[in-house]
Amino acid sequence: MAAAWKEDYPNIQHYYVFQIWPNSCSMGGNRHSDMLRDVQRRLPRLYSNMSVMSTLGIKPVGPCHFPPTGYAELAKLIGALVERDHYGKVVDKSITAPDVKRAYYTSGRKDEIALEFDQARPLSEAGRRHGHRPSRKRQPGRRPGQAARRSARAVSALQGGAQE
Secondary structure: OHHHHHHHOOOOOOEEEEEOOOOHHHOOOOHHHHHHHHHHHHHHHHOOOEEEEEOOOOOOOOOOOOOHHHHHHHHHHHHHHHHHHHHOOOOOOOOOOOOEEEEEEOOOOOOEEEEEEOOOOOOOHHHHHOOOEEOOOOOOOOOOOOEEEEEHHHHHHHOOOOOO
């Protein structure tokens, strides 16, 4: 697909992909929707001139497409990336979605995991309501908020994933 884009748009410098939100467009809430989101999340590892913008958290949400105010919010988010990539704007805060770099069990019973992200982000109030909590363990060299713990039940998609 990227080769076809280069053929159709030979002057393109950077690609921007919008990652779908969970169970969008009647995906049915099965494990395949999470697999697609994970593939989208990892695309920049394959294409150095590609950025992924998450659509998770855009308000107001729609059943498949956003209403005009939702698309306006997406434009603000992607605009910051375009300014950085094409106009050299220096930003002092994160303008990309956090990316999971490492996941591992934190207990011998394997009933709790830690997720380490590429950037420090505070855990949202919604995450706290769903039982997610920041790590209480402070590890040398790690900033607060960099690792978050979740119950293993909440992360069924990680079965067979990274273990420690």
